[in-house]
Amino acid sequence: AHKAQLLQYLRIASQIEHCVFLTAFFASKLEHESKHCNGKGFQRPGSSAFDRVYTANQNCGHAYPTFLAVLWCAGLLCSQAPAAFAGLMYLFVRQKYFVGYLGERTQSTPGYLFGKRIILFLFLMSVAGILNYYLIFFFGSDFEMYIKTITSAISPLLLIP
Helix, strand or coil: CHHHHHHHHHHHHHHHHHHHHHHHHHHHHHHHHHHHHHCCCCCCCCCHHHHHHHHHHHHHHHHHHHHHHHHHHHHHHCCHHHHHHHHHHHHHHHHHHHHHHHCCHHHHHHHHHHHHHHHHHHHHHHHHHHHHHHHHHHHCCCCHHHHHHHHHHHHHHHHCC
16 A cells, blocks of 8 residues: 555656756756847847747746646645646646747636636636535545545546546
């Protein structure tokens, strides 16, 4: 049991590392666009390409704390497998959002909306886990198996655009 729990924590930790990798990718893309526009480094010249990369980087950076909080809560309080699946989906969606933002702004909209849906799913998983702990504490009723079954069944529906 201890080994299985350690593997689950390692899965979540690997997603955090992927977040760090994406943040580094976005930052390097931002630096490249900045140097490409004026060759002097981190100055905002007003270029539309630079502004798009800068804005996409800021948007992704602002979203990660929320994502990590709901990912950890959903994984620890509800079920690790659906939370890990939703976390991976979210990271791929953010990549799609960032790349879409580099083109026309309308190309980033599907990634943004898909990401919101995944965050909502992780948030609802967290709420279900918290409610289950309160039900155990106050009434002695444990619905953990039902919640895990439902979240495992619903998580593949996240693939539907």
